[in-house]
Amino acid sequence: MPRILRINCRTKEYAFEEVGPYVNLGGRALTSRIINKEVPANCHPLSAENKLVIATGLLGGSTAANSGRVSVGTKSPLTGGIKESNSGGLFAHKMPKMDLLAIVLEDKPAQEAPFSTLFITDEKVEFRNADDIVGMDNYPAHDKLLAEYGDKLVAAMIGPAGETLRKTATIQFTDPYKRPARSAGRGGTGAVLGSKKIKAIVLDPAVNNKVAAVEADTFKAARTTWVNILKEHPVTSQGLPGFGTAVLVNVINEAGALPTKNFRYGQCDHAADISGEKMAETIEARKGKTTEGCHVGCVIQCSQQYNDKNGDYLTSGFEYETIWAFGANAMIKDLDDIATMDRICDDKGMDTIEIGNTVAVAMDGGIIPWGDGKAAIELLKKVGTDDPMGMIIGNGVVAAGDAFGVDRLPVVKSQSMPAYDPRAVKGVGVTYATTAMGADHTAGYGVTANVLGVGGTVDGHKKEGNVELSKNLQVATAAIDSMGFCLFVAFAVLDSENGVQTMADLVQSYTGNAFSVDDLVALGANAMKDEQDFNERAGFSKVDDRLPRFMEIEPLPPHDVTWDFDENEVQGAKA
C-alpha cells in the first residue's frame, strides 16, 4: 500500500503513514489538498509552518507512456499563494517502488543549523551531513552524489539559489541521463527546501519493489491504445521530437504574440536566430542529441542535449520558454549565450522564466545593456553569492523592479509571465489572470486553440470564448498533473475521440479503483478548488486576477491589441 512519509526537519523524527483522508489523490491534487488542509494560509512561506510536499501521480510507477511527472507543492515564496510545480526526472516512478505516494517535509531547524542530505529507504530516513556539497552548484554536487550512491541515483536537490532562499529557486531532479537537469521551476519551491535546511533528497537505489497494475490485462490494452493516440498525432510524434518546444519561437513570432523587449512588441527581428529550427541545426552540427525524454516511459521525446562549440555537453531541457525569455524578451541573439544561461540556471537552481524576465527588467533599468548576453551571464553568476546584485536578481521580477526603479513588470500575483503576450493570446491571458499559481501558461494552455489550431479554434485577439476555453483547459490540466501525465499529452488528447476515456481507463485498471471520465474531471476541478480556497484564505481576491495596467493601455504591435478583460469577466474561468 502506498504511504505518506512525513519528516520533521527540526526534530528529525519521521513516520510512514497510511494515506487516510488523501485516498484516491495523486500528483497536484494531492499536493494541493495537503497544503490547503495542513498549512496555515497566512504563514510566511519560509517559516516552520509551511510544508513541502513531493508527490507521484495516480499513474506513478506504471508503464503507461508519459506518466512519470512529479508534483512539488508548497506555499510559494514568490507569489504568497499556493504552488504546484511539476517536473520530469526519475523521482515520480521511483517513489511507488518504495511504496511512497508523497513525502511531506515539515517544520524547520534553526537558521544556523547545517544542511542535511535526506537518505530515504523503504523503512527509515537518515539526516546525513551535507557539508561536502553545500555551496556547490547542482551539476558538480550531483556528480558527488553519483560517486557516493552509484549510477542508480535518484535525487532532488537545490543549488545556491535555494540555499540562500531566493524566490526564483528551483528543485532539480535527476534525469534519465544522470544529470540534475529537470526542474520544478516556478514559484521558489527550492527556497522552501532551503529554509528546511535540506540540500538534497536521495531515494535509496537499493529499494526497487515491484509495482504492477491491479487489472493487468485491461491496463495493457489501455496502454496500447494510449501509445497509439500519442504516436498518431503529428504534434506529439513529429513537431515536438524534431525541434523541441522551441519550435514555437517562429510560430508565436509569426502570430505576433512573442513578447519582445520586456513585453513591448509581439515580434522579434532575430527570431530565426533563436528558433527551434536553428537549435536543432546547431545540435546536429555539434553531434548533440535533438531528441530525448525527460523521464522513463516518454514517447514524445521533446528534450535534447545541446553541446557547446567544442562539442562538449552544455545543457539539456533547453526549452522554448527559456530561449524566449533570454532571446526575445532580453533581446539576446547568441543561442550559445542563451544555452549557457540555461545551464547556469540549472546549476544555481533558478527558474529560467522568472530569471529571463528579471534580466529584461535589469536591462530596462539600465543595469546592463539590452541584448548583452555576456553581461547577463555575469549577472546570473552572482546569484547564490553574497553580492547584493545576486540577491536582487535571484528574487525575481518584482524584487528587481523595486530595486531598479522599473515600473514595467509583466507579472500576475508576483509571478512573471511566460512566452505568450496575453494581449494577443487571450485564452492563455485568462489563465494567467485566474490561476491560483500566478502567471502560468501550463495551468491552462489557451495557445492551443488561439494559435496552434489544436482542440478547436478560438480567436486569441477577441474576448469571445476565451474564458470558457481557459476554464476547460485549467480543469483538464489539473487532472493531467494529478495523474502524473506530461502536459504535452493534451495536444493528442484534445484531438482524439477516446483520449480522455483512455486516461481514465489507465487509472482505473492500474489502481483497481473505479475511475470514470467524470471522476477525472472532478479530480481536476477539486484540485483547483483547493488552490483557490487556499489563496482566498491567504488574502487574494478577484482584484488580484488582473494583468498589469500597461497591458490595458499599451497596444501590442503588430496587431495593436490590448488586454480588455476586467477581473469580473474572467471569474468564470475558476472552478
Place this chain on the structure above:
Amino acid sequence: MGIELKCFATLARFMPENHEDYPVEPGETIRSLVQRLGMPLDDVTLMFVNSVRSDLDTEISDGDRVGLFPPVGGG
C-alpha cells in the same frame, strides 16, 4: 515586388531561394501557393498572412508576409 515567404520546421525544405521576394499571381491563394511549392496540402496546417491566422483559401498579394507551418506544439 512579391511576397515574403517563410516555410518552417519540416516544411523548410520546400522554401524557394527567392523566398524573400517570391512572385505571386493575381488571385493567388495559400492553397495555390502551397501546390506551386510542391508541398503536400495535408502537411500545411498552420498558416499566417501578415501575422493573422489564415486558411488555405485566404488570398495573398504582393507585399504580404506569409508563414507556413506543419502541425506544431510546445510550451
